[in-house]
Amino acid sequence: MPAPLIEMRGISKSFGAVMANEAVDLSVAQGEILGLLGENGAGKTTLMNVLFGAYAPDAGEILVQGRPVTINSSADALAAGIGMVHQHFHLAPRLSVLENLLIGIPGKSGRIDRAGGLTRLAEIGRQHGLTLDPDLPVSALSIGEQQRLEIVKALFRGARLLILDEPTAVLAPTEVDGLFSALRSMAAQGLGIIFISHKLNEVRALTHRCVVLRHGRVTGRVDAPASTTSSEMARLMCGHEIVPPARGPSTPGAAVLTLDAISTSRHSGMALRDVSLSVRAGEILGIAGVSGNGQRALAEVISGVRAPDAGRMTIAGKSVSRFSPREVQALGLGRIPEDRM
Ligand SMILES: Nc1ncnc2c1ncn2[C@@H]1O[C@H](COP(=O)(O)OP(=O)(O)O)[C@@H](O)[C@H]1O
Ligand SMILES: [Mg+2]
Structure with missing residues (x-):
C-alpha cells in the first residue's frame, strides 16, 4: 500500500489549560475525502491550523507521503502541497480574481505571468466547474464565489491536499451541491480533501471516511459514513444520544423589541433594507438566513453598535435614540456575539 498523502501522528496542542488537541492521529490518502467532525470547540480548527503551519504542535509529527516534515508557516504547508480554505477568507477585496490568484507567485524572470x-x-474552471470571471474585483463576488476563489487559489499553488474549514456554513443549500460536485471531481483526480463540519447529513453525503473529535480527542472513526446513521455519529460527537429539545407552549405578552422599517447603508457587509420585526415577551424568535445576508448588520443595529439610516427601534416600549451599546443595555437588552473570543 502506498504511504498516505498526509499523516498526523500523536498531535497535541494546548492553549494554557485548554487541551485543544490530545494525541490525535489521522491520515488522508490520495483521492480520499476525509470528514473531520466535532461540536464547536472540539479542536477541529486547531488541528488543521497545526497542519497548515499556524501553530507548532506541543507533541506529534506530520508526514507527507511517508516522509516526516516540519511545517512552521503557511509557506511551508503550501510547499508540502497542503492548501487551506479558512472559515474567514484571506482575499484582497479591491484586487481582481486574477490578481488575487497571482499575488506572491513569481512568473518567468520574476514577472507575473498573466497569460499563464x-x-x-480556465483549465481549473473546466475541470471542476469552478468558473470565475478573472477581471471582477473580489468585492463584487458573492460569498460562494469568494469561496470558489479560495479553492482555486489553493489549486493554483499546487495543493495536493485541500483543507476546508466548515465551508458550507456560508453557503445556501443550492450552492452546497456545487461545492460538493467540485470536491468530488478533485478527489476523483487524486487530490486528498479534509472536510470539516458538524453537519451530519453533509458528512454522510460527501465523505469516504471520517474522524470524530470531542474535547480535543478522537472519539470515533467511521469507515462508511454513508451507511452509518446520524444518531450513531451524533453519539460519537457528543457522547450521548441527541434528543431534540421539546418546544413548550407559549402565550406571548407585549412586544419587548420592535424594529420598524430599519435600513442601513452598505458599510461592511450587507445592508439592511426596510426590516421590520417584533419579539414579544415569552417567545423565541428565529432569524433564518445564510451567513453574509445581513445578520451581522441586524445584530449590530439591535445591540446599538451601529445606528440605522432609517427606521425606528423600541426596547420595552421605549424608543432607542442614540444607538449606543450603553443605551440598549440600559433599556434591558443583552447580547451574546457570534465570535466567542
Ligand atoms: N488561539 C487560541 N487561544 C486560546 N484558546 C484557543 C485558541 N484557539 C482555540 N482555542 C480553544 O481550543 C479549543 C478548540 O477550539 P477550535 O479548534 O477552534 O475548535 P473547533 O474548530 O472544533 O470549533 C476551544 O476550547 C477553543 O476555545
Ligand atoms: Mg472551527
Whole structure:
C-alpha cells in the first residue's frame, strides 16, 4: 500500500489549560475525502491550523507521503502541497480574481505571468466547474464565489491536499451541491480533501471516511459514513444520544423589541433594507438566513453598535435614540456575539 498523502501522528496542542488537541492521529490518502467532525470547540480548527503551519504542535509529527516534515508557516504547508480554505477568507477585496490568484507567485524572470494565469484559471474552471470571471474585483463576488476563489487559489499553488474549514456554513443549500460536485471531481483526480463540519447529513453525503473529535480527542472513526446513521455519529460527537429539545407552549405578552422599517447603508457587509420585526415577551424568535445576508448588520443595529439610516427601534416600549451599546443595555437588552473570543 502506498504511504498516505498526509499523516498526523500523536498531535497535541494546548492553549494554557485548554487541551485543544490530545494525541490525535489521522491520515488522508490520495483521492480520499476525509470528514473531520466535532461540536464547536472540539479542536477541529486547531488541528488543521497545526497542519497548515499556524501553530507548532506541543507533541506529534506530520508526514507527507511517508516522509516526516516540519511545517512552521503557511509557506511551508503550501510547499508540502497542503492548501487551506479558512472559515474567514484571506482575499484582497479591491484586487481582481486574477490578481488575487497571482499575488506572491513569481512568473518567468520574476514577472507575473498573466497569460499563464488566465489559461490555468480556465483549465481549473473546466475541470471542476469552478468558473470565475478573472477581471471582477473580489468585492463584487458573492460569498460562494469568494469561496470558489479560495479553492482555486489553493489549486493554483499546487495543493495536493485541500483543507476546508466548515465551508458550507456560508453557503445556501443550492450552492452546497456545487461545492460538493467540485470536491468530488478533485478527489476523483487524486487530490486528498479534509472536510470539516458538524453537519451530519453533509458528512454522510460527501465523505469516504471520517474522524470524530470531542474535547480535543478522537472519539470515533467511521469507515462508511454513508451507511452509518446520524444518531450513531451524533453519539460519537457528543457522547450521548441527541434528543431534540421539546418546544413548550407559549402565550406571548407585549412586544419587548420592535424594529420598524430599519435600513442601513452598505458599510461592511450587507445592508439592511426596510426590516421590520417584533419579539414579544415569552417567545423565541428565529432569524433564518445564510451567513453574509445581513445578520451581522441586524445584530449590530439591535445591540446599538451601529445606528440605522432609517427606521425606528423600541426596547420595552421605549424608543432607542442614540444607538449606543450603553443605551440598549440600559433599556434591558443583552447580547451574546457570534465570535466567542
Ligand atoms: N488561539 C487560541 N487561544 C486560546 N484558546 C484557543 C485558541 N484557539 C482555540 N482555542 C480553544 O481550543 C479549543 C478548540 O477550539 P477550535 O479548534 O477552534 O475548535 P473547533 O474548530 O472544533 O470549533 C476551544 O476550547 C477553543 O476555545
Ligand atoms: Mg472551527
